[in-house]
Amino acid sequence: MKQHSDDPKIKPFKGPAGGWGSVRSLAEIIPREHLPAEGFRELVRQNKPEGFMCVSCAWPKPADHHPFEFCEEGAKATAWELTKFRTTPEFFAAHTLTELRGWKDYDLEQHGRLTHPLRYDPATDKYVACSWDEAFDAIAAALEPLDPKSVVFYSSGRASLEASYMYGLMARMFGNQNLPDSSNMCHESTSVGLKAAIGVPVGTTQLEDFDHCDAILFFGQNVGSNAPRMLHNLRDCRKRGVEIITFNPLKERGLERFTDPQNPIEMTTLSETRISTQYHQVKAGGDIAAMMGIAKFLIEWDDDAREAGRPDVLDHAFIKAHTRDFDTFELKVRATTWDAIEHESGLSRGELEASAKIYAQAKAVMAIYGMGLTQHVKGVENVRMVVNLLLMRGNIGRPGAGPTPVRGHSNVQGQRTVGITEKTELVPVERIEEQYGFTAPREKGLDTVESCRGVIDGSVKAFIALGGNFLRAVPETAKMEAAWPQLDVSVQIATKLNRNHLFAGRTTFLLPCLGRIEQDVQASGPQAVSTEDSMSCIHGSRGKATPASPHLLSEPAIVAALAKRILPTNPRLDWDAWVADYARIREAIEQTYPEVFKDYNQRLFTPGGFWKGNKAAERIWLTKSGKAEFLAPSDLSATGFGDAEGRFRLITLRSNDQFNTTIYGYHDRFRGIKGTRDVLLMNADDMRGAGLHEGEVVALESDAGDGVQRRRDGMIVTPYDIPSGCLGAYYPEANVLIPVEHHAEQSHVPAAKSVPVRIVA
Numbered sequence: 192m193k194q195h196s197d198d199p200k201i202k203p204f205k206g207p208a209g210g211w212g213s214v215r216s217l218a219e220i221i222p223r224e225h226l227p228a229e230g231f232r233e234l235v236r237q238n239k240p241e242g243f244m245c246v247s248c249a250w251p252k253p254a255d256h257h258p259f260e261f262c263e264e265g266a267k268a269t270a271w272e273l274t275k276f277r278t279t280p281e282f283f284a285a286h287t288l289t290e291l292r293g294w295k296d297y298d299l300e301q302h303g304r305l306t307h308p309l310r311y312d313p314a315t316d317k318y319v320a321c322s323w324d325e326a327f328d329a330i331a332a333a334l335e336p337l338d339p340k341s342v343v344f345y346s347s348g349r350a351s352l353e354a355s356y357m358y359g360l361m362a363r364m365f366g367n368q369n370l371p372d373s374s375n376m377c378h379e380s381t382s383v384g385l386k387a388a389i390g391v392p393v394g395t396t397q398l399e400d401f402d403h404c405d406a407i408l409f410f411g412q413n414v415g416s417n418a419p420r421m422l423h424n425l426r427d428c429r430k431r432g433v434e435i436i437t438f439n440p441l442k443e444r445g446l447e448r449f450t451d452p453q454n455p456i457e458m459t460t461l462s463e464t465r466i467s468t469q470y471h472q473v474k475a476g477g478d479i480a481a482m483m484g485i486a487k488f489l490i491e492w493d494d495d496a497r498e499a500g501r502p503d504v505l506d507h508a509f510i511k512a513h514t515r516d517f518d519t520f521e522l523k524v525r526a527t528t529w530d531a532i533e534h535e536s537g538l539s540r541g542e543l544e545a546s547a548k549i550y551a552q553a554k555a556v557m558a559i560y561g562m563g564l565t566q567h568v569k570g571v572e573n574v575r576m577v578v579n580l581l582l583m584r585g586n587i588g589r590p591g592a593g594p595t596p597v598r599g600h601s602n603v604q605g606q607r608t609v610g611i612t613e614k615t616e617l618v619p620v621e622r623i624e625e626q627y628g629f630t631a632p633r634e635k636g637l638d639t640v641e642s643c644r645g646v647i648d649g650s651v652k653a654f655i656a657l658g659g660n661f662l663r664a665v666p667e668t669a670k671m672e673a674a675w676p677q678l679d680v681s682v683q684i685a686t687k688l689n690r691n692h693l694f695a696g697r698t699t700f701l702l703p704c705l706g707r708i709e710q711d712v713q714a715s716g717p718q719a720v721s722t723e724d725s726m727s728c729i730h731g732s733r734g735k736a737t738p739a740s741p742h743l744l745s746e747p748a749i750v751a752a753l754a755k756r757i758l759p760t761n762p763r764l765d766w767d768a769w770v771a772d773y774a775r776i777r778e779a780i781e782q783t784y785p786e787v788f789k790d791y792n793q794r795l796f797t798p799g800g801f802w803k804g805n806k807a808a809e810r811i812w813l814t815k816s817g818k819a820e821f822l823a824p825s826d827l828s829a830t831g832f833g834d835a836e837g838r839f840r841l842i843t844l845r846s847n848d849q850f851n852t853t854i855y856g857y858h859d860r861f862r863g864i865k866g867t868r869d870v871l872l873m874n875a876d877d878m879r880g881a882g883l884h885e886g887e888v889v890a891l892e893s894d895a896g897d898g899v900q901r902r903r904d905g906m907i908v909t910p911y912d913i914p915s916g917c918l919g920a921y922y923p924e925a926n927v928l929i930p931v932e933h934h935a936e937q938s939h940v941p942a943a944k945s946v947p948v949r950i951v952a
């Protein structure tokens with residue numbers, strides 16, 4: 192079963208994204224997980240009405256679906272959940288947590304699905320099986336003496352709308368809004384930036400917009416690995432002649448070329464579609480500068496056009512009618528020099544002119560982006576700059592145009608919709624109070640960064656997690672791991688063993704749950720749940736696979752059992768009735784959010800999902816001023832730190848063989864890296880400058896200047912096509928190098944795409 196190799200192979204990959212490589216990759220993982228026969232049946236049901244919604248990414252599921260509406264990554268996620276392997280009480284009897292802390296992430300999860308509720312026994316340093324009642328009673332007793340404000344309720348963006356609604360409600364009734372979410376590490380910069388700029392916290396586009404755009408600006412998203420089904424949309428766009436202009440420090444294969452593995456003609460003729468028509472290897476943190484360059488050209492050409500009596504380049508009518516503060520932004524653009532733009536972006540004026548030309552000529556432009564923009568100190572300004580560019584030519588609120596953030600987890604956006612948030616203004620507090628007859632907390636709760644601070648300084652006493660691998664996903668690994676044992680209570684609801692579970696508090700439980708692909712039978716019969724995709728469409732999802740163990744409970748059942756123990760009884764809320772029939776939970780959700788969830792149960796299985804609507808897409812701006820807001824950026828660099836001799840910008844990356852902290856294997860096919868994750872991707876000139884050679888093993892140290900020692904050893908220097916001054920390494924292994932205070936201003940997203948480090952030979 193050993194996948195990690197002592198003889199790693201690193202050589203450039205020549206194939207396209209998708210294609211036969213994708214088929215071969217599936218042929219590797221499916222047998223590796225010993226997928227039972229019904230697993231293949233489930234693959235076919237993936238992302239279809241009456242089927243289940245993929246547990247991998249949040250990319251929308253079209254109404255007119257393909258026979259196989261899944262991708263290599265979705266299939267891996269399905270195989271991972273339906274694996275034949277089990278992590279049983281016998282496994283835990285054989286291993287102490289101290290021993291397991293020496294294991295790699297891959298090896299921990301590869302043992303398969305958790306089967307029994309487990310209690311940590313400090314005397315033996317092992318998990319032991321317990322009953323569900325014992326677990327819930329002990330957790331409630333341990334929470335009892337604590338100040339409700341010292342308890343954190345984390346969630347990872349996979350749990351359904353139903354489970355998430357219950358979980359948020361439980362936290363508020365318990366007395367806090369400490370509801371950090373994986374979204375705090377992800378697209379919170381979008382939620383903050385778009386809300387301030389255009390009045391909605393989400394993208395404005397829908398799948399149809401791909402049929403109407405004539406250019407796409409594509410920033411910092413690795414589509415081939417992280418949202419592969421989008422490649423179909425991009426390929427169709429390219430066939431119509433749409434220009435795709437990409438900004439990414441790395442040459443990501445999915446953004447270069449694609450062969451559709453589900454298209455027999457493309458597969459047999461080995462034909463591939465070129466995806467990006469322009470590819471700009473911007474420096475990490477250089478996007479504000481690059482976009483300022485494009486804006487500068489637009490303004491200069493608009494001046495010229497006016498003088499020569501040609502049609503305007505900017506959409507002045509739109510700017511006047513719909514926006515505010517263009518003047519301040521314009522002044523800033525005019526005052527910014529080309530030298531500064533070229534220096535900060537790492538791109539030449541000529542390259543930016545080529546992009547600006549396409550943008551200026553296009554009638555409808557989508558701007559697609561991911562973590563390459565959000566995970567920076569100026570991550571919110573990155574998002575605001577995208578909006579600035581779009582507003583300059585009226586590219587919001589018409590077909591084929593608009594900001595298109597690519598969300599991460601399959602229901603991360605939906606969790607925010609149903610109340611998983613630390614921010615009071617995002618929940619209809621009065622309505623909840625009326626619905627359930629209690630006084631909801633108004634004090635802002637803890638987000639992810641604040642929860643980390645609280646764990647480190649001891650003010651957080653209890654941590655409950657609805658999924659995820661918080662301790663592995665957050666920055667400042669060393670301090671966080673050292674502080675975790677000080678917690679009074681640590682409860683993890685999970686499907687597989689991960690590193691967070693190996694750090695116990697005084698009272699510690701690991702509670703195994705059903706996955707979304709599995710059949711969930713309650714008193715009224717088999718249940719469906721629902722999720723919201725990246726384009727705000729809500730889909731029903733029905734699991735049919737045999738549960739991994741008869742001892743598993745569903746997430747709604749676990750939340751309800753806990754809520755019943757830690758909350759006073761409430762005549763207006765019957766947790767058991769909700770669990771008996773999830774349609775009752777959806778009725779409650781509809782009552783809290785009638786605008787979004789009207790006729791929720793009736794519309795649950797609408798093909799393609801039902802759209803929750805978007806005011807900015809109608810050019811109604813729910814901002815303070817009632818207009819769309821321009822913002823003059825405060826800095827050209829998004830990194831938040833200056834250059835210094837020997838200081839590099841570390842980009843932390845996902846491989847093509849992982850889902851966040853879940854490591855499927857050691858084959859990052861598109862980057863040609865096999866057998867190891869301990870690589871340090873480095874520019875060849877920088878290697879020469881530092882006197883390093885390929886294969887040399889070095890360490891990285893934090894260069895944050897805060898006096899804290901942070902170090903990662905054993906990194907294999909690997910020459911790579913990456914801008915000078917930037918380095919690449921895999922997440923989550925590199926998180927030990929990220930200071931907890933190195934995060935986006937305003938949104939608090941850890942700035943994982945530009946971490947100041949130095950190389951130690």
Ligand SMILES: Nc1nc2c(c(=O)[nH]1)N[C@H]1C(S)=C(S)[C@@H](COP(=O)(O)OP(=O)(O)OC[C@H]3O[C@@H](n4cnc5c(=O)[nH]c(N)nc54)[C@H](O)[C@@H]3O)O[C@H]1N2
Pocket residue numbers: 247248249264377410411412413414416417418438439440441443473474475476477478560561562563564597598599600842843844845847849850851852944
């Ligand atoms: N298979 C698979 N699918 C996934 C996930 C997974 O781990 N595996 N994770 C899910 C989750 S939760 C999320 S949030 C998404 C993540 O999906 P992405 O948003 O693609 O996130 P990353 O993989 O971190 O890669 C970000 C990209 O940004 C580029 N980049 C880095 N710094 C910069 C910069 O300063 N500027 C620009 N322009 N680009 C930059 C990197 O080279 C990389 O291509 O995917 C989701 N889908």
Ligand SMILES: Nc1nc2c(c(=O)[nH]1)N[C@H]1C(S)=C(S)[C@@H](COP(=O)(O)OP(=O)(O)OC[C@H]3O[C@@H](n4cnc5c(=O)[nH]c(N)nc54)[C@H](O)[C@@H]3O)O[C@H]1N2
Pocket residue numbers: 300346347348349350373374376377378562566599600657658659660661664665684685686687688689704705706707746843844845850851852853922923925926929943
């Ligand atoms: N350096 C760096 N750090 C990052 C990032 C980065 O790019 N760079 N990305 C950030 C991002 S975008 C995100 S979203 C976070 C991810 O942070 P998390 O969402 O906390 O982490 P995951 O790795 O997705 O969680 C995996 C675990 O979820 C559990 N799980 C899987 N399915 C289910 C289920 O159905 N129910 C339950 N209850 N549990 C389940 C399994 O036990 C599995 O081990 O990491 C962030 N951290």
Ligand SMILES: [Mo]
Pocket residue numbers: 373376377378598599600
């Ligand atoms: Mo994410």
